Amino acid sequence: MRGRKILAVVALLGVALGGIPGLGSAQEVIKIGAYLPMTGGVAAYGDMEWSGIQVAKEMEPQVLGKKIEVVLVDTKSDKIEAANAMSLLVEKEKVVGILGEAISGNSMAGNPISEAAKIPTVSPTATNPLVNQGKKYAFRACFIDPFQGQVAARFARNELKAQTAALIIDQAQDYCVGLANYFEKEFEKQGGKIVSKTYIQTGDQDFSAQLSAVQASKPDIIYAPNYYTEDALLAKQARDLGIKNPILTGDGAQDETLIKVGGAAVENMYFTGHFHKQAASTERAKEYIKRYEEKFKKEAGAFDALGADAYFLLVDAIKRAGSTDGTKIRDALAATKDFRAVSGTITMGDEGNPVKSMVINKVEGGKFVYVTTVNP
Numbered sequence: 001m002r003g004r005k006i007l008a009v010v011a012l013l014g015v016a017l018g019g020i021p022g023l024g025s026a027q028e029v030i031k032i033g034a035y036l037p038m039t040g041g042v043a044a045y046g047d048m049e050w051s052g053i054q055v056a057k058e059m060e061p062q063v064l065g066k067k068i069e070v071v072l073v074d075t076k077s078d079k080i081e082a083a084n085a086m087s088l089l090v091e092k093e094k095v096v097g098i099l100g101e102a103i104s105g106n107s108m109a110g111n112p113i114s115e116a117a118k119i120p121t122v123s124p125t126a127t128n129p130l131v132n133q134g135k136k137y138a139f140r141a142c143f144i145d146p147f148q149g150q151v152a153a154r155f156a157r158n159e160l161k162a163q164t165a166a167l168i169i170d171q172a173q174d175y176c177v178g179l180a181n182y183f184e185k186e187f188e189k190q191g192g193k194i195v196s197k198t199y200i201q202t203g204d205q206d207f208s209a210q211l212s213a214v215q216a217s218k219p220d221i222i223y224a225p226n227y228y229t230e231d232a233l234l235a236k237q238a239r240d241l242g243i244k245n246p247i248l249t250g251d252g253a254q255d256e257t258l259i260k261v262g263g264a265a266v267e268n269m270y271f272t273g274h275f276h277k278q279a280a281s282t283e284r285a286k287e288y289i290k291r292y293e294e295k296f297k298k299e300a301g302a303f304d305a306l307g308a309d310a311y312f313l314l315v316d317a318i319k320r321a322g323s324t325d326g327t328k329i330r331d332a333l334a335a336t337k338d339f340r341a342v343s344g345t346i347t348m349g350d351e352g353n354p355v356k357s358m359v360i361n362k363v364e365g366g367k368f369v370y371v372t373t374v375n376p
Contacts, residue, residue: 029069030324032314033089033098035110040077041202042227044255045102045303049124052307052342053099055292059284060311063318070311075101079109086110090117096324097122097314099307103252104128104175111138118326120333122314124306125274127251128178132352137326139333139352141309141343143376145175148250148272149182151358151374152223155270156183157190160246162220166196168210168234170226173202179225179250187223195219200230207234211241222247228255231269232262239265246270254302259366266363270371273361275302275343278370282340284312289342301368302343302361309341 034053036046053070061068071093073085082101089095090113098114098121101107107126114121115137123131123140127148132138156162165187170176184194196217198210211234214222222238222245224231231253238247248270258266277289277300288308292300316339317332318324336348349355360371 029067030063030318031093031095032068032070032311033093033095033100034070034072035075035082035085035089035098035100036072036102037077037106038072038074040075041229042077042103044228044257045125046074046077048255048301048303049100049102049307049310051296052124052292052304052309053311055288055295055304056308056311058291059287060315063315064322064324068315070099071095075106075110077103077106079106082106082109083113086113090114090119095119096326097318097329099124099310099314101126102303103173104131104178105173107131107138108174111135114138118330120314120317120326120330122310122333124310125251125303126175128174129351129353130174130178135352137330139313139348141306141313141341141346141354142251142274143356143358144353145179145250146182147376148358149179149225150186151360152179152225152248152250152272153183153186153190153192155272155360155374156187156221156223156248157192160221160248160270162192162246164193164195164217164219164221166214166217166219166222166245167194167198168207168214168222168224168226169197169199170202170230171199173227175250175252176226180223183223183225200226200234202227202230204230205233207237210234211238211243214238214243214245215241219245221245223249225250225252227252228258229261232258232260232266235262235265235269251302254361254368256301259363259368267366269363271361271368273302273359273368275300275305276359276361276368276370279359279373280342281344282342284340285342305342309343309346312341313339313346
């Protein structure tokens with residue numbers, strides 16, 4: 001009986017003195033959720049972003065005087081699983097903010113749930129403008145596809161001197177379809193001509209029909225704004241057929257898997273991208289790169305950097321809000337200005353879309369190398 005009284009007193013003290021280690025565990029931590037594709041077709045994105053989040057958490061492990069706990073749920077690269085993961089984080093884990101999802105389709109599946117619960121989300125890499133459209137609580141750390149498509153088209157016309165282009169588009173992915181549309185509009189606006197447009201599906205292995213159309217149309221470049229696996233296989237088959245046109249793609253292809261699968265075929269492939277360590281300019285970026293490379297024994301890349309930036313943006317907003325209230329954090333995120341992130345300086349624009357620079361990268365010597373920076 002006496003033992004029960006002591007436990008009751010300790011429990012009460014734990015509630016009253018939540019900041020004391022070992023007491024009042026519910027009061028000791030601030031929970032942030034992360035829903036990312038750790039398995040499935042785009043697991044490489046989830047793995048990279050989670051790596052970046054871990055390093056960012058080591059750099060800033062506390063906020064408002066409390067330890068940060070990040071609860072990770074695997075979306076399995078699936079829209080239904082993404083919605084389920086979001087529900088789990090909101091309803092069971094009671095998180096104050098959420099990092100993710102990595103890709104646009106899955107983000108669009110999860111965001112209505114966090115929006116209804118008034119819990120802010122920050123996606124590292126969901127670039128489709130529809131992800132945040134009409135949402136008050138949805139934010140991102142990356143640029144959006146209209147800007148990416150425009151930059152790609154201008155680069156194709158001005159730097160690659162392309163008069164004509166062939167498009168090969170993964171119609172199963174909202175990201176790929178949207179990015180191709182933005183490229184096409186800007187390319188034609190700049191005086192270029194689309195001479196071939198063909199479609200693939202995620203998981204396809206044979207691209208002979210699409211490449212036959214490319215051969216027949218004789219374009220100056222191929223624009224293939226798809227994910228890394230499909231673009232690697234596409235490049236290999238194109239080179240095997242003797243198609244030597246430059247291939248230009250988007251941020252979704254810039255993963256080490258592209259080089260591992262594509263080998264020599266992806267040499268000189270160009271990307272519109274979010275980050276290259278050669279272009280890093282902030283003190284946070286320099287510290288992050290050092291920590292990341294010491295921890296993982298490989299070069300810091302775009303997706304891990306954006307995972308870190310999503311974490312830093314959310315934690316900074318909690319700090320400025322001085323609260324874990326979702327609406328106050330949301331307001332602080334919307335007011336973000338000149339934040340010195342890993343991937344550059346970020347000011348939050350309309351509908352949670354950052355105003356920030358972009359880099360152009362390419363594959364050279366089996367590595368992603370920096371080409372240039374494009375300002376908004």
